[in-house]
Amino acid sequence: MELGAEMASEAAEMVLAFTEEGLRLGDPARLGRVWLRRRKAELEALIAEGAGDDAERLAWLQAWVRMGMPAEVAEALVGLKRKAEAAAALAVAATHRMRFARAMAGLARALEALPIAAIETELRSALWGEDKLLPLRRALLDRVSAIKRRAIVDLAAEAGKGERWREWVEPVRARLREARDAPDDERRMTLVWAVEELALLVGD
Numbered sequence: 001m002e003l004g005a006e007m008a009s010e011a012a013e014m015v016l017a018f019t020e021e022g023l024r025l026g027d028p029a030r031l032g033r034v035w036l037r038r039r040k041a042e043l044e045a046l047i048a049e050g051a052g053d054d055a056e057r058l059a060w061l062q063a064w065v066r067m068g069m070p071a072e073v074a075e076a077l078v079g080l081k082r083k084a085e086a087a088a089a090l091a092v093a094a095t096h097r098m099r100f101a102r103a104m105a106g107l108a109r110a111l112e113a114l115p116i117a118a119i120e121t122e123l124r125s126a127l128w129g130e131d132k133l134l135p136l137r138r139a140l141l142d143r144v145s146a147i148k149r150r151a152i153v154d155l156a157a158e159a160g161k162g163e164r165w166r167e168w169v170e171p172v173r174a175r176l177r178e179a180r181d182a183p184d185d186e187r188r189m190t191l192v193w194a195v196e197e198l199a200l201l202v203g204d
Contacts, residue, residue, distance in 0.1 A: 085111075086107065088145060088149050088152060089103035089104045089106070089152060090103070092106065096153060106154075106156030107152050109151075109155035109159060113163075114201075114202075115172060115173050115176055115194070116144060116147070116198075119191060119194060119195060127187060140191070147202055150203065151202050168197075172197050176191070
């Protein structure tokens with residue numbers, strides 16, 4: 001059975017996200033091979049540690065296997081997704097001399113507190129696929145990455161801060177939900193507004 005178009009698109013999105021986030025880490029020579037090798041080992045250990053009870057991971061794997069994708073390929077793609085998500089934590093650990101596990105904890109809190117994942121998914125969708133939109137899309141993804149890193153630093157230092165953000169974040173989530181069925185231009189404008197609101201919130 002051939003892999004469905006939707007699954008193929010989602011797989012391509014994971015590869016793209018991994019590539020983009022990896023590029024945002026900066027110059028590998030500056031970080032150093034030893035540092036990168038250690039972080040890679042830590043990341044793979046964290047992924048393996050959480051693999052057994054991760055409902056999202058299991059859902060991806062089961063869906064892809066049902067569509068005919070070999071299990072080992074599905075596992076590799078889910079691993080890419082995790083590594084893409086962790087790129088911001090790697091950047092924070094490198095620039096703030098923070099333990100990687102602590103940065104990963106801050107990342108988990110940031111993704112729970114802010115609608116970052118929803119915004120990134122939207123920015124990587126066909127809605128932003130036109131050539132004329134690519135510079136704005138790139139700028140927005142860079143801005144979201146900066147917001148994410150700022151949130152990681154704040155929430156790694158003070159876990160309760162995310163709860164205090166809730167009052168300001170909920171209207172942003174609501175607007176994003178309402179815009180899902182809006183015309184394309186309105187959806188894009190809502191996304192730009194949401195990114196600016198989050199930037200103001202975290203002080204980026």
